[in-house]
Amino acid sequence: MRQAKQDFRAAIVLTTCLFFLWGMANNLNDILIAQFRKAFVLSDFETSFVQQAFYLGYFLLAVPAAMVTRTRGYKAAIVTGLLLYAIGALLFYPAAHFGEYRYFLAALFVIAAGLAFLETSANPLMTEIGDPAGAARRLNWAQAANPVGTVTGVLIGKYFILSEIAHDERALSAMAPAARDALLRQEVVAVQAPYLVIGLVVLGFAIAAALIRFPGHVEDDGPRESVPFSAIFRQPRLLKAAGAQFFYVGAQVGLWSYTIRYAQANLPGTSERTAADWLFASLVLFGLGRFVGAWLMGRVAPALLLAVFAGISLLLAVAATMLGGQAGLIALTAASFFMSIQFPTIFALGMAGLGPLARAGASLIVMAIIGGAVLTAAMGAVSDRAGINVAMLVPAAAFVAVLAFALSMRRAGVAVDLTAAPAH
Incomplete structure (x- = not known):
């Protein structure tokens, strides 16, 4: 070896x-x-x-x-x-x-x-x-x-x-x-x-x-012939996870895509380079949140921690809509800290207990990141009609879906090991 x-x-x-x-x-x-x-x-x-x-x-x-x-x-x-x-x-x-x-x-x-x-x-x-x-x-x-x-x-x-x-x-x-x-x-x-x-x-x-x-x-997780790909569609928890991942990735991509736009709209006269500092800060907080979240995961059940982080992300997205200005921008930036653990935790909760369906299930969850395209487009359409601040209600609604998934996993008592969950 x-x-x-x-x-x-x-x-x-x-x-x-x-x-x-x-x-x-x-x-x-x-x-x-x-x-x-x-x-x-x-x-x-x-x-x-x-x-x-x-x-x-x-x-x-x-x-x-x-x-x-x-x-x-x-x-x-x-x-x-x-x-x-x-x-x-x-x-x-x-x-x-x-x-x-x-x-x-x-x-x-x-x-x-x-x-x-x-x-x-x-x-x-x-x-x-x-x-x-x-x-x-x-x-x-x-x-x-x-x-x-x-x-x-x-x-x-x-x-x-x-x-x-x-x-x-x-x-x-x-x-x-x-x-x-x-x-x-x-x-x-x-x-x-x-x-x-x-x-x-x-x-x-x-x-x-x-x-x-x-x-x-590639090593197999189980016999290929005995488990058809279509079997993943008979896994309710996996399907819920794919749906939650669709909304989470849509929220993450949408928030980061329009951070510079939000900063310029709420702080008039701000150049793109200065506005990009807020995006930079968001990513630093996101990385910090990964470390803090990993530490908390050893003390708090993953489904509960996901629910808490999704709930706080929801509140911060609503704050970005309602407050605007410097305060709204701070709330929008702070949301990245609480988004940090959501992708790998949703992934791990959805994959728990899949056995020989693990690889097929993983590809389904990867496909769910199309939410990054759909929700970003929705935010752009809302922004053109009602303004960039109102567009932040789109990721807020997405965090509601993640919160509902987390609560359902907590009620089901799903336990996972996050060490094999992917980063995105």
Whole structure:
């Protein structure tokens, strides 16, 4: 066994880096929403197309990615995912050249397709590679790289994409057409260089993955033939978890997508770079909440803690709607601390006791993150009609669904081990 650990050490390091890479990609979208709103003069609903294209890629590729992992092995899935990620990032270069919003959306779809392969393969790989006794520790270390990636994504966006220029629509309409086009063109091109570098770095990881030794096959949780995939739809707890995950991811993605927009609307004169500091603070609190939540989980039942955190998130989202201004922005930012444990806890509660259905059940919960597209679009539509503050009622309603799920799991007395739950 010691030799096995030695052989797969490089694979463990590279797989840990995957958690960083998809965390970075996910939260760069929050920056792109602010940037594209300005560069293409979009409504809030139109900016939600960023998350719609992104999470549609996850939704459509989750099951194919799981099939590739199962039939072709971890290495094939990881190399495929990294290549798709790299291609999508490199497509930003021609998209910026042509200056078409739809081309960027297509590139984001390709990136998300790659991430579906990476997320589907990386979590189980970290539990199965090397010494079984160290599985939980390896997974926890790998998951620690995820919030580092999310913070890095925001910092890249703040310093290399967002500008200090605050575009006023009246001022833009008063400008000469040539000057206006030049200004907007400058904002579009700002995304070109950062994504080119990201694409080349990810391509380097793909080449490294192709050269590194990975486990040759995927271990099954049980007999394949005896348990059909359709059996997961006869698991009420799993279906409830998928529904709760749909609403949770929608709330998380929606809140972070519109944090910069909320800050600028409630603190007039705030530039995108300054507003991005609130998003940065949200992610720091999110990471801190993971550590505090993990500590509390040893003392409080997971379902109860999930109910408490979802309830507080609900109250803070309502406060962001009702208070507005600096107080509302503080409430919106603070909600991230209490969102921290919700994804892995919902996942673990839904997967408890599935046995040979575990892999199929996991893919269903991964597909549920399409909520990030649906609820972000809903928030954009509400914002265009009633304002960004009122749009915060959408994630508030989503937290009600999570709270109801947590309470139902508490009544059922479901007990789980969170060490194998994925990070997102």
